[in-house]
Amino acid sequence: xxxxFARRMHKIPxxxxxxxxxxxxxxxxxxxxxxxxxxxxxxxxAVKKATSKILDEEGEQVLQYSxxxxxxxxxxxxxxxxxxxxxxxxxxxxxxxxxxxxxxxxVGKIFLDQNDGVVMExxxxxxxxxxxxxxxxxxxxxxxxxxxVDTPTLEKLLRTEDVKLxxxxxxxxxxxxxxxxxxxxxxxxxxLTDHDTILVEDNPYGDIRFMGEDIPxxxxxxxxxxxxxxxxxxxxxxxxxxxxxxxxxxxxxxVTAKQASDLHSNYFTQRVVYQYLKDNDVDGHIQNIxxxxxxxxxxxxxSIKEFLPSEVNHTEPEGGMFLWITLPEGMSSLELFDLAIxxxxxxxxxxxxxxxNPEVNTMRLNFSxxxxxEIVEGMQRLGRAIKKLVDAKK
Amino acid sequence: xxxxFARRMHKIPxxxxxxxxxxxxxxxxxxxxxxxxxxxxxxxxAVKKATSKILDEEGEQVLQYSxxxxxxxxxxxxxxxxxxxxxxxxxxxxxxxxxxxxxxxxVGKIFLDQNDGVVMExxxxxxxxxxxxxxxxxxxxxxxxxxxVDTPTLEKLLRTEDVKLxxxxxxxxxxxxxxxxxxxxxxxxxxLTDHDTILVEDNPYGDIRFMGEDIPxxxxxxxxxxxxxxxxxxxxxxxxxxxxxxxxxxxxxxVTAKQASDLHSNYFTQRVVYQYLKDNDVDGHIQNIxxxxxxxxxxxxxSIKEFLPSEVNHTEPEGGMFLWITLPEGMSSLELFDLAIxxxxxxxxxxxxxxxNPEVNTMRLNFSxxxxxEIVEGMQRLGRAIKKLVDAKK
Numbered sequence: 118x119x120x121x122f123a124r125r126m127h128k129i130p131x132x133x134x135x136x137x138x139x140x141x142x143x144x145x146x147x148x149x150x151x152x153x154x155x156x157x158x159x160x161x162x163a164v165k166k167a168t169s170k171i172l173d174e175e176g177e178q179v180l181q182y183s184x185x186x187x188x189x190x191x192x193x194x195x196x197x198x199x200x201x202x203x204x205x206x207x208x209x210x211x212x213x214x215x216x217x218x219x220x221x222x223x224v225g226k227i228f229l230d231q232n233d234g235v236v237m238e239x240x241x242x243x244x245x246x247x248x249x250x251x252x253x254x255x256x257x258x259x260x261x262x263x264x265x266v267d268t269p270t271l272e273k274l275l276r277t278e279d280v281k282l283x284x285x286x287x288x289x290x291x292x293x294x295x296x297x298x299x300x301x302x303x304x305x306x307x308x309l310t311d312h313d314t315i316l317v318e319d320n321p322y323g324d325i326r327f328m329g330e331d332i333p334x335x336x337x338x339x340x341x342x343x344x345x346x347x348x349x350x351x352x353x354x355x356x357x358x359x360x361x362x363x364x365x366x367x368x369x370x371x372v373t374a375k376q377a378s379d380l381h382s383n384y385f386t387q388r389v390v391y392q393y394l395k396d397n398d399v400d401g402h403i404q405n406i407x408x409x410x411x412x413x414x415x416x417x418x419x420s421i422k423e424f425l426p427s428e429v430n431h432t433e434p435e436g437g438m439f440l441w442i443t444l445p446e447g448m449s450s451l452e453l454f455d456l457a458i459x460x461x462x463x464x465x466x467x468x469x470x471x472x473x474n475p476e477v478n479t480m481r482l483n484f485s486x487x488x489x490x491e492i493v494e495g496m497q498r499l500g501r502a503i504k505k506l507v508d509a510k511k
Numbered sequence: 512x513x514x515x516f517a518r519r520m521h522k523i524p525x526x527x528x529x530x531x532x533x534x535x536x537x538x539x540x541x542x543x544x545x546x547x548x549x550x551x552x553x554x555x556x557a558v559k560k561a562t563s564k565i566l567d568e569e570g571e572q573v574l575q576y577s578x579x580x581x582x583x584x585x586x587x588x589x590x591x592x593x594x595x596x597x598x599x600x601x602x603x604x605x606x607x608x609x610x611x612x613x614x615x616x617x618v619g620k621i622f623l624d625q626n627d628g629v630v631m632e633x634x635x636x637x638x639x640x641x642x643x644x645x646x647x648x649x650x651x652x653x654x655x656x657x658x659x660v661d662t663p664t665l666e667k668l669l670r671t672e673d674v675k676l677x678x679x680x681x682x683x684x685x686x687x688x689x690x691x692x693x694x695x696x697x698x699x700x701x702x703l704t705d706h707d708t709i710l711v712e713d714n715p716y717g718d719i720r721f722m723g724e725d726i727p728x729x730x731x732x733x734x735x736x737x738x739x740x741x742x743x744x745x746x747x748x749x750x751x752x753x754x755x756x757x758x759x760x761x762x763x764x765x766v767t768a769k770q771a772s773d774l775h776s777n778y779f780t781q782r783v784v785y786q787y788l789k790d791n792d793v794d795g796h797i798q799n800i801x802x803x804x805x806x807x808x809x810x811x812x813x814s815i816k817e818f819l820p821s822e823v824n825h826t827e828p829e830g831g832m833f834l835w836i837t838l839p840e841g842m843s844s845l846e847l848f849d850l851a852i853x854x855x856x857x858x859x860x861x862x863x864x865x866x867x868n869p870e871v872n873t874m875r876l877n878f879s880x881x882x883x884x885e886i887v888e889g890m891q892r893l894g895r896a897i898k899k900l901v902d903a904k905k
Contacts, residue, residue: 118707118735118758121675123624123646126764156571164574165566172559177550180558180747215609215773222772226645230517247771251620252517281515313512341512353574355778364512370520377641378616379609383777384749 125253137454141463147495149482150463152291152438154350155413158406160393164353167392175388183384185376187213187360191391195346195360203333205340210362212371213382217321217359220345221248223378224282224317224361227370229254234280238266240441240470240479242291242319245284254281256472261290263432265297268304275312282315287335289322289437292470292481296435299332306338316342321359324351324403326436327411336362343367348390350438351403356386410438410485413492417484420496425503438485441467443478448506450480456505462498519647531848535857541889543876544857546685546832548744549807552800554787558747561786569782577778579770581607581754585785589740589754597727599734604756606765607776611715611753614739615642617772618676618711618755621764623648628674632660634835634864634873636685636713639678648675650866655684657826659691662698669706676709681729683716683831686864686875690829693726700732710736715753718745718797720830721805730756737761742784744832745797750780804832804879807886811878814890819897832879835861837872842900844874850899856892 141148171179186192192211199206214220221244229235229252237245239258246256257274260267266285274280285305287297297305309316318335323346336344347359363371375381417440421431430443442464444450450466457463467479487495535542565573580586586605593600608614615638623629623646631639633652640650651668654661660679668674679699681691691699703710712729717740730738741753757765769775811834815825824837836858838844844860851857861873881889 118709120709120760120764121622122764123620123622123627125624126621126767153576156575159571159574161566161570161574165563168562168566169559172555172562176555177553180553180555180749181550182547182743182748215777218771219773226517227520228515228517230519233517244771244774247767251768251771315512315514349576353779354576355574356780357773357775357777366514370516373520373641374645377612377638377645378772379613379751380638381751383609383751383780385747386750386777386780 125251128250128253137463137465140458146458146461146463147487147491147498148463149484149487149495150465151483151486153483153486154354154438155409155485157409158351159353160397160402163393163397164389167396168389170396171388171392179385179388181384183381183387185212185372185381187211187382188384188387188391191387191394192360194391194394199362202331202337204337206362210364210368212361212368212375213387214359214361214375215379215382216349216354216357217319217345217347218244218248219378220319220359220361221245222251223371223374224343225249225252226374226378227367228281228315234278236271236274236280236283237472238285238290239472240292240467240476241284241472242286243469245319246472249284258472261293261295263295265295265301266305268301268308271305272308275308275314280312280314282317283309284317284319285335286319286321288320288332289325289434289439291321291437292439292465292467293441294432294434294437294439295441296332297335302332302335303338306335309339309342318342319345321345321347321350322437325407325410325438327407327414329435340364351399351406352390352393356383356390358382358386358390413484413487413489414440416489416492417482417496420493424496424500426507429503438483440482440484442480442482443476444480444503446478448510449477451477453480453502453506457499457502460498460502462495462502464499519645522644522647531857531859534852540852540855540857541881541885541892542857543878543881543889544859545877545880547877547880548748548832549803549879551803552745553747554791554796557787557791558783561790562783564790565782565786573779573782575778577775579606579766579775581605581776582778582781582785585781586754588785588788593756596725596731598731600756604758604762606755606762606769607781608753608755608769609773609776610743610748610751611713611739611741612638612642613772614713614753614755615639616645617765617768618737619643619646620768620772621761622675622709628672630665630668630674630677631866632679632684633866634686634861634870635678635866636680637863639713640866643678652866655687655689657689659689659695660699662695662702665699666702669702669708674706674708676711677703678711678713679729680713680715682714682726683719683828683833685715685831686833686859686861687835688826688828688831688833689835690726691729696726696729697732700729703733703736712736713739715739715741716744716831719801719804719832721801721808723829734758745793745800746784746787750777750784752776752780752784807878807881807883808834810883810886811876811890814887818890818894820901823897832877834876834878836874836876837870838874838897840872842904843871845871847874847896847900851893851896854892854896856889856896858893
């Protein structure tokens with residue numbers, strides 16, 4: 118049969134990163150390509166206890182269908198954590214989703230018609246391009262500077278183009294590791310207010326700040342905006358438990374879209390996660406993850422300085438799981454990728470993270486899923502691969 | 512802020528059934544309105560054992576990110592079960608989804624552009640209208656007869672209209688309980704082949720046949736088609752574990768759409784479900800569910816004959832969870848609904864299940880989630896409500 122696929126499917130490439138991850142699955146390759154949390158951060162025993170407890174105490178009920186919005190005590194737990202961050206959020210402003218990836222799908226569904234304008238960071242989270250892409254919007258992009266998005270460019274874009282929403286990963290961004298400063302957050306809030314544009318703020322790494330000062334999400338200054346969160350980095354990514362925070366009028370549409378998409382998120386797992394959060398010292402657990410990732414990040418920054426040529430630029434993230442490398446002008450990280458695989462080390466070439474005009478001399482490194490020894494060895498290999506590429510260009 | 516919602520959101524009403532379920536939540540109401548499996552059918556202890564086992568034996572690994580397609584041994588288990596039904600399906604033809612509801616979302620995403628033709632049964636599964644509705648297709652509908660869809664009307668529609676796909680719940684349909692006969696399945700396969708139209712076959716209740724002869728899905732005769740399945744009725748609906756079966760070319764697009772939607776389905780729960788299936792006598796468990804639902808269905812059919820006026824028509828399903836009532840011409844089940852609530856009994860008015868020109872004298876009754884005593888009492892109440900409506904019309 119000649120299948121008549123929808124127009125949108127011709128525009129969405131299968132995830133570049135997933136294709137690359139296949140190449141990097143060989144055991145002898147040290148991979149900085151993935152985006153996996155360190156499994157040391159998963160509370161296996163506590164999850165087992167939580168599961169037994171809810172099945173013993175609540176029985177059949179935790180296996181039955183449930184509400185689209187999600188388990189109220191879990192949503193209340195999330196709301197109370199926000200209040201410690203200076204964010205006033207009610208339990209009814211929160212819906213449980215299948216990781217924060219589904220938040221992107223739902224936001225696309227409720228807001229985006231074909232050719233609607235969407236502003237993305239440059240570079241931006243690859244899977245956001247894919248999820249919004251299903252609605253066939255018109256993407257614009259604004260460069261990221263060291264302290265967040267380039268606000269004059271953002272302002273000019275909102276003034277001259279028809280834009281519905283601005284998507285931003287405001288802390289320890291994927292792929293760059295960049296965090297918006299306090300000042301930058303205020304500027305963005307003001308610009309979006311002036312231009313009546315919706316902020317869609319994605320904050321999967323917010324809990325994993327290992328240096329510097331905690332800064333509230335932009336939503337604290339912009340209550341009309343939409344904010345995503347996830348348990349992927351602090352409990353388990355495989356459980357696909359995230360949430361979306363939105364004002365009532367938006368939440369009403371999100372619930373309709375979620376019903377149509379999958380009725381509700383896995384209720385059994387919602388109950389497991391809530392029981393885990395209730396019975397354990399989550400803040401202590403998060404402290405341990407921060408320590409672990411900080412030492413891995415420190416080792417990677419140190420190894421970059423030690424083993425990569427000094428012309429290579431890199432970010433020094435204060436949290437999260439990624440840092441961003443910029444090779445000298447004229448070099449291609451795609452070309453480097455092949456040489457790196459020969460040296461048995463992997464990363465993600467930067468061009469996957471651009472909606473337009475990719476900067477081909479960039480690349481993303483993940484530091485959360487390698488131990489320090491592997492980081493040292495992997496960066497030595499990467500150093501050799503870069504040297505080969507430089508020599509080949511001479 | 513004045514939110515600029517997407518056009519599709521103005522067309523999708525919030526689920527009628529969910530709104531109705533809110534009215535029926537009062538404890539003194541006997542509700543035939545929901546679509547819940549009987550919690551007696553949930554294997555609580557076995558799920559607890561399965562969870563402990565995978566966490567003990569596999570540890571962190573079952574909490575990590577996983578592949579979009581889903582856990583291969585689980586998909587293999589599903590494929591092997593199909594082979595007993597005369598369906599030749601490979602592990603690679605199966606992807607794990609969030610219940611079969613997500614199959615609808617994914618099929619809409621990969622096939623449907625705005626105004627594409629979709630043929631639905633008349634009446635049809637409400638949540639399919641909602642899920643496909645996100646793509647703003649043009650709905651057509653073909654009446655269901657006692658043994659499946661009215662094939663001459665289907666043939667004429669495919670000949671005269673531009674139609675991409677035909678959506679059918681071929682066994683114990685929701686809402687009617689109707690099952691396609693062998694003959695009807697062959698006719699549908701032939702018509703779709705002749706007109707090069709995709710069959711989307713939804714089979715959530717296939718395992719729950721409690722009388723009559725097992726019949727393979729139409730997909731057995733139509734390998735190009737797409738088929739949905741779910742563990743909701745035989746393990747747990749709250750876990751949201753379903754699957755989609757599709758030929759390679761379609762699967763490739765489904766994987767792309769699933770990646771963009773939520774990366775993958777809950778891996779932890781996939782592992783729990785697989786361990787449960789592996790370590791337990793699932794066929795014995797399904798036999799118990801069949802016995803339970805058969806006696807509830809028998810009681811409901813008996814009570815209809817005993818307590819409802821003889822002019823009331825009803826289906827006598829051979830499986831599944833629902834039956835369908837047709838009141839005499841000129842009566843409205845929406846009017847009856849208010850009288851029924853006064854009598855403390857609830858159902859879903861039929862008009863929710865039509866894409867066009869609803870037959871307002873129809874209604875859906877669920878028999879899976881009430882014990883036999885409640886069924887007797889509830890049908891007496893319904894009988895009184897119908898009598899009131901008949902008297903009011905005189």
